[in-house]
Amino acid sequence: MSMCIQTHIDWPAFLSRHDMLWQTKPISWDEGVFIGNGLLGAMIYSEEHRDQRHVLRFVLGRTDVTASREGGAKAFPVRVPIGEIALEMEGWIYQPCEIRLDLWNAEMRAVIPTTKGEVRLRALIHALYPVLAIELDSDEGEQRAEMRWYSYPEVDPILKNADGINLNQYIPEITVERTEEEGTGIGVQSYGKGEGCTTAWKVHNYGRVKEGSGECENDVRYHRLCLLTVVNGISNEDREIARHELENVPQEDLTSWIAEHRRWWHDYYPASFISIPDTQLESFYWIQMYKLASATRKDLLPIDNQGPWMTSTPWPGLWFNMNVQMSYSPVYTANRLELGQSLISSLRQHQEQLIRNVDESFRSDSAGLGRSSSYDLNSPVEDEVGNLTWIMHNCWRQYRYSMDETLLRDFVYPLLRRSICLYMHLLEEGTDGRLHLPPTVSPEYGSFKQLKTPDAHYDLSLLRWGCETLLYAAKRMGIEDPLQARWADILARLTPLPVDQTGYKIGRDLSLEFGHRHFSHLLAVFPLHITGNSEEERQLAIRSLRHWIAKEGDLRGFSFTGAASIAAAMGLGDEALAYLRSLMHLIKPNTMYKEAGPVIETPLAGAEAIHDMLLQSWGNIIRVFPAVPETWQEAVFHNLRAEGGFLVSAASKAGQTVFIRIQSLAGEPCRLLTDLAYSEQGFVIEVQGKRAQYILHEDRSIEIVLKSGDEAVLYISDGEEPRVIAPVPAEPGMQHFFGSRKPWRLYGFPK
Numbered sequence: 001m002s003m004c005i006q007t008h009i010d011w012p013a014f015l016s017r018h019d020m021l022w023q024t025k026p027i028s029w030d031e032g033v034f035i036g037n038g039l040l041g042a043m044i045y046s047e048e049h050r051d052q053r054h055v056l057r058f059v060l061g062r063t064d065v066t067a068s069r070e071g072g073a074k075a076f077p078v079r080v081p082i083g084e085i086a087l088e089m090e091g092w093i094y095q096p097c098e099i100r101l102d103l104w105n106a107e108m109r110a111v112i113p114t115t116k117g118e119v120r121l122r123a124l125i126h127a128l129y130p131v132l133a134i135e136l137d138s139d140e141g142e143q144r145a146e147m148r149w150y151s152y153p154e155v156d157p158i159l160k161n162a163d164g165i166n167l168n169q170y171i172p173e174i175t176v177e178r179t180e181e182e183g184t185g186i187g188v189q190s191y192g193k194g195e196g197c198t199t200a201w202k203v204h205n206y207g208r209v210k211e212g213s214g215e216c217e218n219d220v221r222y223h224r225l226c227l228l229t230v231v232n233g234i235s236n237e238d239r240e241i242a243r244h245e246l247e248n249v250p251q252e253d254l255t256s257w258i259a260e261h262r263r264w265w266h267d268y269y270p271a272s273f274i275s276i277p278d279t280q281l282e283s284f285y286w287i288q289m290y291k292l293a294s295a296t297r298k299d300l301l302p303i304d305n306q307g308p309w310m311t312s313t314p315w316p317g318l319w320f321n322m323n324v325q326m327s328y329s330p331v332y333t334a335n336r337l338e339l340g341q342s343l344i345s346s347l348r349q350h351q352e353q354l355i356r357n358v359d360e361s362f363r364s365d366s367a368g369l370g371r372s373s374s375y376d377l378n379s380p381v382e383d384e385v386g387n388l389t390w391i392m393h394n395c396w397r398q399y400r401y402s403m404d405e406t407l408l409r410d411f412v413y414p415l416l417r418r419s420i421c422l423y424m425h426l427l428e429e430g431t432d433g434r435l436h437l438p439p440t441v442s443p444e445y446g447s448f449k450q451l452k453t454p455d456a457h458y459d460l461s462l463l464r465w466g467c468e469t470l471l472y473a474a475k476r477m478g479i480e481d482p483l484q485a486r487w488a489d490i491l492a493r494l495t496p497l498p499v500d501q502t503g504y505k506i507g508r509d510l511s512l513e514f515g516h517r518h519f520s521h522l523l524a525v526f527p528l529h530i531t532g533n534s535e536e537e538r539q540l541a542i543r544s545l546r547h548w549i550a551k552e553g554d555l556r557g558f559s560f561t562g563a564a565s566i567a568a569a570m571g572l573g574d575e576a577l578a579y580l581r582s583l584m585h586l587i588k589p590n591t592m593y594k595e596a597g598p599v600i601e602t603p604l605a606g607a608e609a610i611h612d613m614l615l616q617s618w619g620n621i622i623r624v625f626p627a628v629p630e631t632w633q634e635a636v637f638h639n640l641r642a643e644g645g646f647l648v649s650a651a652s653k654a655g656q657t658v659f660i661r662i663q664s665l666a667g668e669p670c671r672l673l674t675d676l677a678y679s680e681q682g683f684v685i686e687v688q689g690k691r692a693q694y695i696l697h698e699d700r701s702i703e704i705v706l707k708s709g710d711e712a713v714l715y716i717s718d719g720e721e722p723r724v725i726a727p728v729p730a731e732p733g734m735q736h737f738f739g740s741r742k743p744w745r746l747y748g749f750p751k
Helices: 011-016 236-247 255-271 279-295 323-331 337-349 351-356 387-402 405-426 457-477 484-493 535-550 557-569 573-584 601-614 743-747
Strands: 020-022 033-036 040-045 055-062 084-088 098-102 107-113 118-125 131-138 146-150 175-181 184-192 195-210 220-232 273-275 615-618 621-624 635-642 646-653 656-664 670-673 683-687 702-704 711-716
Touching (some): 011 255, 040 118, 040 131, 055 131, 055 220, 146 220, 184 236, 195 236, 273 279, 279 323, 323 387, 351 405, 387 405, 601 615, 601 635, 621 656
Parallel strands (some): 621 670
Antiparallel strands (some): 033 040, 084 146, 118 131, 175 184, 184 195, 195 220, 273 635, 615 621, 646 656, 656 711, 670 702
């Protein structure tokens, strides 16, 4: 950090203002407390049915537990619910509860009164080991409170169906075997074909303990510790693995074990920082950063539609026509590239399957992905051709934000090349001399009818982006690819994106005439950013955006995240904020999102939209505060990452940028757009603490020469504002907005 810039961030205090808080018990998945470590997860909530009001549920999920189905590739192995561990109390849960999800320490703490007494809880899933730990103590009235494990078939029907009956979800026939070995319970759930999972749990009852110095009954507590793990598999070896996981926990004193968990999270959060004067959106953002690291890790499976928090769903797998791409969208600017590695690793591991997904006649040079699959990526391409190419855009971002040349050469370039070769097999020359694509599906438009259109915007934009990117990459790597001339010819002769008076069309013979929840017909604008540079293109993009959103019939949460990012790309900060505020009405109280089932990508993409308002980097230009709404008169961010391997920090006051700090990690060309270029006082650039030369281009972008490791600071000439990275003050009454339902806080009720 430059001597010119100071950071004043008290991380525990800052994140504590965004802790999720419940003063009444959560009673559904939509408002539950969620904890996880990228593999094992638990959603914690209760129930209002009178027969189950004494239960606090820890509904378990493990991302790699799947069951096979009959029916070929379309019937891929699906995620399976694995049961829960329940805290069963003597009395009904009463009011007021005090439940907090502590973001900084990634743990749940609670004080739960019942009609018979009180129970205090702490629960976490360890950051490094697949172990759930639940510590509880109770008073005399709840001395018989117990932790009990239930396999999925054993869960009471009232609880099993509390979040909706699994009408569309495949649940295999499950046989359950229970044993106890040296005080450790073992539960094996078998699905047939050798598939299933093994759960091990152990409850340590420390008995009656006096607290405080008094002698009265109220000082007596009953302490217990429950440890639980889930292993994918049902063999004797899997049982031993599960037992071993529990034995590795120092059960007499968890201090060092929990300290290790906390260290991981305390190292994770400060990778970057943002603070904005909208406390609800700021809270939402930081809960998404917590959610990301709870949902995946660099060496684990990619994020599917619901992460490790299983509930009833018709989508128990990976969907590639939007969901996976949007789930990973925030990791790049947030400077959390290690989480993006789980997607890269999965694609690397299954490259041969990606080749088998295309027609046999194309396999010598092509690869692809259909709409959905399990973690094996077995998903033959049918009428959605571009899904792998869009996934490769994520991988390209992983490269461009890291500038890892080995990643480009060994993985991104060859797999992107294969995805574009699939398009090349489909191209046809028309009577107009242009190259055209046959009828394909534009994802989600008329989805039940499977409407097809030639020259779909979705495919044309991905093909154009892919050819441009391959040519750029080949030149950068200094290689002569025999396909370079073909890619250049495609760019020269590919038919233009179809347009009518309303804006971008779905395809050549298909206009947007009814509600369309997806932005697949706007991919050229976002996230590909291959159009919108000229004023004419910008107006076309804005017209397309507003025509799309005005068709209200089929809008979903992810429609508004896409709309917010598109508006931000066009510099429309107020409009981007309006879309995000609309999204907040669709987000669940715990920031999850659900339609017929959970779809985790929507809130995560909402975090990316916030990035897009603060920092964008595309077209080899870094844009600082490109779409800040009028109401955000103050904003700050630190160590957000930009294409080219730059870490960027900036602060604004009274609606004007005060300073920018940019550090080069790779020595790439540095060119940025900022309102500092329009300052009447002029601006100063220092590199390594010394005044530096720069080039001011015609578009008012500023070009600075930076070597790898260099740091530049830009600020207004004679500016007296201290250059400090510190949180924006929180809005009164808006802290702890998420958790239980608190919509009235939005309307200024006195608190």
